[in-house]
Amino acid sequence: xxxxxxxxxxxxxxxxxxxxxxxxxxxxxxxVVVDGKPGLGKTTTLxxxxxxxxxxxxxxxxxxxxxxxxxxxxxxxxIDPVTVKGRREKxxxxxxxxxxRAQSASxxxxxxGLVIDECDLVSNRAEIMEAIRGISDLRFLPTILVGMGTLxxxxxxxxxxxSRAPNKVEFLPADLADTNALIESRCEVQVAPDxxxxxxRVSRGFNREILxxxxxxxxxxxxxDPGPEGITLADMAGQAIMNDRNTGKPVCIxxxx
Amino acid sequence: xxxxHHPGKAPTALLQRLSGGLCLTIDQLADDxxxxxxxxxxAAANLLRRDYLDRMALGxxxxxxxxxxxxxxxxxxxxxxxxxxxSHQLVRNTLRQRAWSAMRVRGQxxxxxxxxxxxxxxxxxxxDNLQRYLRGLKSAGYVVELPRRAAxxxxxxxxxxxxxxxxxxxxxxxxxxPGRNGIHDFNLRKDxxxxxx
Numbered sequence: 001x002x003x004x005x006x007x008x009x010x011x012x013x014x015x016x017x018x019x020x021x022x023x024x025x026x027x028x029x030x031x032v033v034v035d036g037k038p039g040l041g042k043t044t045t046l047x048x049x050x051x052x053x054x055x056x057x058x059x060x061x062x063x064x065x066x067x068x069x070x071x072x073x074x075x076x077x078x079i080d081p082v083t084v085k086g087r088r089e090k091x092x093x094x095x096x097x098x099x100x101r102a103q104s105a106s107x108x109x110x111x112x113g114l115v116i117d118e119c120d121l122v123s124n125r126a127e128i129m130e131a132i133r134g135i136s137d138l139r140f141l142p143t144i145l146v147g148m149g150t151l152x153x154x155x156x157x158x159x160x161x162x163s164r165a166p167n168k169v170e171f172l173p174a175d176l177a178d179t180n181a182l183i184e185s186r187c188e189v190q191v192a193p194d195x196x197x198x199x200x201r202v203s204r205g206f207n208r209e210i211l212x213x214x215x216x217x218x219x220x221x222x223x224x225d226p227g228p229e230g231i232t233l234a235d236m237a238g239q240a241i242m243n244d245r246n247t248g249k250p251v252c253i254x255x256x257x
Numbered sequence: 258x259x260x261x262h263h264p265g266k267a268p269t270a271l272l273q274r275l276s277g278g279l280c281l282t283i284d285q286l287a288d289d290x291x292x293x294x295x296x297x298x299x300a301a302a303n304l305l306r307r308d309y310l311d312r313m314a315l316g317x318x319x320x321x322x323x324x325x326x327x328x329x330x331x332x333x334x335x336x337x338x339x340x341x342x343x344s345h346q347l348v349r350n351t352l353r354q355r356a357w358s359a360m361r362v363r364g365q366x367x368x369x370x371x372x373x374x375x376x377x378x379x380x381x382x383x384x385d386n387l388q389r390y391l392r393g394l395k396s397a398g399y400v401v402e403l404p405r406r407a408a409x410x411x412x413x414x415x416x417x418x419x420x421x422x423x424x425x426x427x428x429x430x431x432x433x434x435p436g437r438n439g440i441h442d443f444n445l446r447k448d449x450x451x452x453x454x
Binding site for chain 1: 354358373374376412428
């Protein structure tokens, strides 16, 4: 499988939301909420974005409190929390360093932001959410809150935060075009349209399952000499194509379609 | 006359000339100190960087409170460092730095995962580079190899090694020491030797 990053519709939506943040009218509206079910490519997208932009990535923990959050931020900013005394001084260092980093990034023409993953775990905690809002507001720093189901609902409890996050990106299952783009860009053997369509249907648009299918198709395709169209559904009849995420059992292509 | 070739003389002379709350223009300062307008402007920029000066209007300067204190204390401006460096140091934008960020986000990863996240079109052979990097990190215990592998796709492939980030000390990517057994951790500011097998 080719190690290519594919800009699916979800990735394009994410980039578009960041672009809207950069071109926003209200300066404080600098939060982006990213949510969606597991396996739709959230981590891959964020991993790529964080790696390419050098942004700050934090993973929320169940027991987070204000001090823990600030200490994690200081560590991510290469400042030893032990060397900075007092809550006020620590907060000031975080703000000033984030400002410096954002300025350096903007000079290089990059977007610099703060990503908080697994934000569902803390999205009902006013102390943490207000701290994130405070940090984001003081430097108008693009802040990306990532979660799964409850993040969007919990944010409604905080109108002052909800109003700062008009840009919401829901990662949705891949459609046929996205499935085709993924297969075309990552699969090392040519795949016929009927097999792409089958993969799209049985994977229910989950990237994880599509990648699993690509691995199966490649393993099969390397052993045979496919026709001009590539590997077809008929070629792979009776073969396992992926594992079902609910049962864990292999999903096989029916011998007779 | 101010020594025009000494980098600290003009700013020091400017600091002394403006002490006492005076607000003077570039032309007046150039006449008084026997400098060119450009040299006065450069000296003023030096004092502005130290927050010793306020620009009251275009080409018109006055000392700040900090500047007045420095003038009273007879501070001599030199071209050397202005104290410890508090501001952040830039994180280099290299393949290994980007891969280190990706390791932090993913937690568990294969080499192709890192290549997908970290590579840019200008990178020569990212997979080879990252394999060598992971070998170095693994030897120092920063990365562990998991017992299971991600399925490979090539004929007779044993699959891809699956790694997990075992020790995250900060955002700066450690560098593998050439010819030595270990890595240098920029976050801890020390060399970390290999773990003996």
